[in-house]
Amino acid sequence: MTTQDPLEGYVIRLRSALRGMTVAEREDICEEIRTHVRERVAGSGLTAGETLAKLGPAEELAHAYSSGALVRRARISFSPWLILRAAYAWAMTGVHGIAAFMTALVGYVLGLAFMLCALLKPIFPRRNRALDRSRNLELRLPARLPARHPRSSRAMVHPGCARAGHPVLRRDNRGHARVAAQVQALAEGRDAPGRNASHIRSYCFLTAAGFGFGSARGGAAGVQNDGAILTISAGMELSSGATRLSVAYTPSMISLDARR
């Protein structure tokens, strides 16, 4: 669509470049810009073109509105898509933004992959090898499970862990140590005493998922606070318990699988 009126042409470009807001918000912004230009023209003797030049390109103005709106919505949202979009918009502004975006992206990919493993385990208890392409980067649940636990109980345990495991581990340091000892026992080929082994493995994956989601939320927190230093500290804080566990468990799981 083309128009001869420079103001209307500008408003059309502005409207189409405004993102992350409702139609009513867009129209409100466009109307305010129209009013501004008309008042400026009437009060200063400038032409519409000169006034529009003072406002800057419509796309830049829209970007100033939209990036703020996106980040604002991402602050109160847990939607990964929204957070990634906000992080991407921030990434376009500089190196801090790129770091936050990459943290969020990697975090979500890891988090989703691990969560998928945890959810698929009850369905394919012996064939859950989501990341089994390379021995060096193998991050899977061990294929062999203790025979003494009936499948039905495993099927119930895993989704339960998916909901409860991560917050429990984050709150309970003694729990961390206990589970770490049990995982070590599994890694060494011993049976873990006193606890359902598949339950523990779920914890491991939940921990890793927590790390992924923690990183992602850390990236999101960085977006919220507009600072790379805050990105790092928030990432550490949000995945504090999970980070320690991931570091301790992941090599154990790899060595356990590699031996088999």
Add this chain to the structure above:
Amino acid sequence: MFGSNGRDDGAEKWEAQLRKGCLEMAVLAVLHSGRSYGLEILRALENRSNLVLSEGTIYPILNRLRLDGFVESEWVESESGHPRKYYSLTRQGRERATGMAELWLEFVGGLSGLVEPLAATKKGRSGQ
């Protein structure tokens, strides 16, 4: 590196950041004295604080302040023939504005004692 006005780029960037950092407080301060619309806020900033903004800067800031709950807006018919979007401070915005003003004065007061001797030295040199 020096800019077109003879000042080094680092100082120019610093000044730009300083102005940017003050904008929210300046807009809230203008609105503290009563409701106003975008163009009027721009003029008030120019006349009362020498803070000259690019015209495209003010509206996204006002929109952000509105989304944060510091200001509210309403369209009001004007004698000029078209409605204007007026902004006024909410209670939260009023508290924010006074809080920022207190912090600012404390901050400037503290730093002034430190940097005033530097300005005096520069004046002394130019007077010689």
